Amino acid sequence: MAELQLKDLYDGFRNPEVIQGFAKLINEESKKLSRPINIMEVCGGHTHSIMKFGLPQLLPDNINFVHGPGCPVCIMPKERIDHAYILAELDDTILVTLGDMIKVPGSRGSLQDARAKGADVRFVYSPLDTLKIAQENPDKKVIFFAIGFETTTPMTTSLIDIVLKRGIKNIYFHINHVTVPEVMVELIDSRDEHVDSYNNRIDAFLGPSHVSVITGSKIYEKFPRDYGRPVVVAGFEPVDVMEAILMIVRQFNERRCELEVEYKRLVSYEGNLKAQALINHYFEKASLFKWRGLGNVSDSGYKLRPEFADINAEKIYADILPREEIEDHKLCICGDILRGMAKPNECTIFGTTCKPNTPLGSCMVSSEGACAAYYKYGNILQG
Amino acid sequence: MCLSIPSKVVELDLERNVAIVDTMGVKREAGLELMEEGDVKIGDYVLLHIGFIMNKIDEEDALESLKVYNEILEKLDEEERRQLVEEDDNCPNRGA
Numbered sequence: 425m426a427e428l429q430l431k432d433l434y435d436g437f438r439n440p441e442v443i444q445g446f447a448k449l450i451n452e453e454s455k456k457l458s459r460p461i462n463i464m465e466v467c468g469g470h471t472h473s474i475m476k477f478g479l480p481q482l483l484p485d486n487i488n489f490v491h492g493p494g495c496p497v498c499i500m501p502k503e504r505i506d507h508a509y510i511l512a513e514l515d516d517t518i519l520v521t522l523g524d525m526i527k528v529p530g531s532r533g534s535l536q537d538a539r540a541k542g543a544d545v546r547f548v549y550s551p552l553d554t555l556k557i558a559q560e561n562p563d564k565k566v567i568f569f570a571i572g573f574e575t576t577t578p579m580t581t582s583l584i585d586i587v588l589k590r591g592i593k594n595i596y597f598h599i600n601h602v603t604v605p606e607v608m609v610e611l612i613d614s615r616d617e618h619v620d621s622y623n624n625r626i627d628a629f630l631g632p633s634h635v636s637v638i639t640g641s642k643i644y645e646k647f648p649r650d651y652g653r654p655v656v657v658a659g660f661e662p663v664d665v666m667e668a669i670l671m672i673v674r675q676f677n678e679r680r681c682e683l684e685v686e687y688k689r690l691v692s693y694e695g696n697l698k699a700q701a702l703i704n705h706y707f708e709k710a711s712l713f714k715w716r717g718l719g720n721v722s723d724s725g726y727k728l729r730p731e732f733a734d735i736n737a738e739k740i741y742a743d744i745l746p747r748e749e750i751e752d753h754k755l756c757i758c759g760d761i762l763r764g765m766a767k768p769n770e771c772t773i774f775g776t777t778c779k780p781n782t783p784l785g786s787c788m789v790s791s792e793g794a795c796a797a798y799y800k801y802g803n804i805l806q807g
Numbered sequence: 808m809c810l811s812i813p814s815k816v817v818e819l820d821l822e823r824n825v826a827i828v829d830t831m832g833v834k835r836e837a838g839l840e841l842m843e844e845g846d847v848k849i850g851d852y853v854l855l856h857i858g859f860i861m862n863k864i865d866e867e868d869a870l871e872s873l874k875v876y877n878e879i880l881e882k883l884d885e886e887e888r889r890q891l892v893e894e895d896d897n898c899p900n901r902g903a
Binding site: 428430431432433434436437439441442445446448449522549550551552553575576578579582585586633634637638663667688689690696698699702 | 811813814815829831838840841842843852854856857858859861862864865866868869870871872873876879880883
């Protein structure tokens with residue numbers, strides 16, 4: 425077996441010749457399809473790489489991508505972003521969060537606006553950076569505003585573990601982690617309800633890459649079993665995506681409906697058990713989480729267990745954190761786009777009032793959302 | 808948001824529970840909190856995400872995938888060559 429080089433892990437899975445090779449095989453295989461199939465890529469990371477490498481142009485007309493909810497940042501409801509804004513404005517606090525949260529607008533503006541008005545907001549690369557911030561500001565209450573799918577959740581619980589074990593007194597947590605399987609069920613159900621033609625049904629899922637490294641592929645078992653939808657867990661690189669599409673098309677042609685893993689070099693059936701144990705130790709599922717654009721999805725978010733209330737900023741500051749829901753911009757149709765009942769260019773404010781630097785709906789906020797993808801690559805898609 | 812980076816472990820600092828990894832020439836620290844004791848060794852390929860090692864990359868699987876891709880290319884090249892030869896055989900003005 426040849427020695428694996430680090431660069432092979434990049435170039436090998438972006439090799440244009442191999443992408444073309446898979447495109448040929450997919451085109452052959454898709455001729456046997458009895459009808460068009462819609463493949464939903466749940467994770468915005470896939471939406472990003474699908475658009476970046478122009479994969480839709482390589483695929484035949486009877487294979488469509490249906491964009492998923494994008495990423496855990498853009499689905500954050502305004503009221504929770506307002507929580508971050510309010511917590512940041514307090515004069516004895518420092519709000520710490522991951523960089524993706526910078527421009528997401530709440531009803532009072534984004535965290536960038538809060539910082540511009542003097543609030544102490546720090547955008548970090550890793551949750552571990554919070555430790556240094558807290559050490560350097562002993563008189564401040566440092567609040568870590570935790571975001572992300574299962575990919576990022578164990579990193580937050582590692583930080584909690586360190587904070588409690590070292591007895592650090594000035595770090596608190598506002599938990600906004602969300603999970604994937606529940607929203608996949610919601611998207612299937614809501615689209616099946618509105619299915620008038622094949623064009624908005626979800627026929628198969630491209631399973632997220634790094635969520636699955638943590639959770640294992642086991643969390644998707646119910647989709648082929650109970651919903652008749654195959655799932656192929658794929659890596660982010662274009663070769664991974666194309667190989668996974670071929671696997672999906674072959675399943676349809678061979679009348680199979682299974683859970684498969686294309687991203688074998690990193691995803692196992694069980695996943696990272698240590699990370700899962702750490703999550704379950706500190707977190708439990710909240711009864712529901714409101715996804716911006718989609719609405720309430722039960723059991724799709726985490727919260728700190730009651731025994732850790734003394735580091736739970738949502739409990740400590742409950743009296744100043746508003747509870748009532750804030751609706752999205754009335755002309756925004758992100759909910760319909762996520763439900764496959766509309767395309768971004770059918771939205772009246774798409775590309776005019778709602779643009780990447782002035783995003784109003786969840787699908788435009790994240791660079792991986794459907795509207796952001798259409799805005800950036802729209803002319804190519806029509807072409 | 809979920810984009811993570813394949814890297815190679817070049818050093819281990821077990822006291823601070825940290826590995827030093829090389830990501831295409833950039834050296835950085837990565838926390839080992841999510842990995843079992845003694846699981847990560849120098850020379851391992853790992854997946855890095857927001858300052859933590861999420862998992863080890865299975866080298867055999869990676870090499871296996873790359874081998875399969877090469878086989879696909881070779882098969883497609885052969886087919887292309889066969890098609891070219893065929894087209895050449897039925898070329899109307901052949902022997903003209």
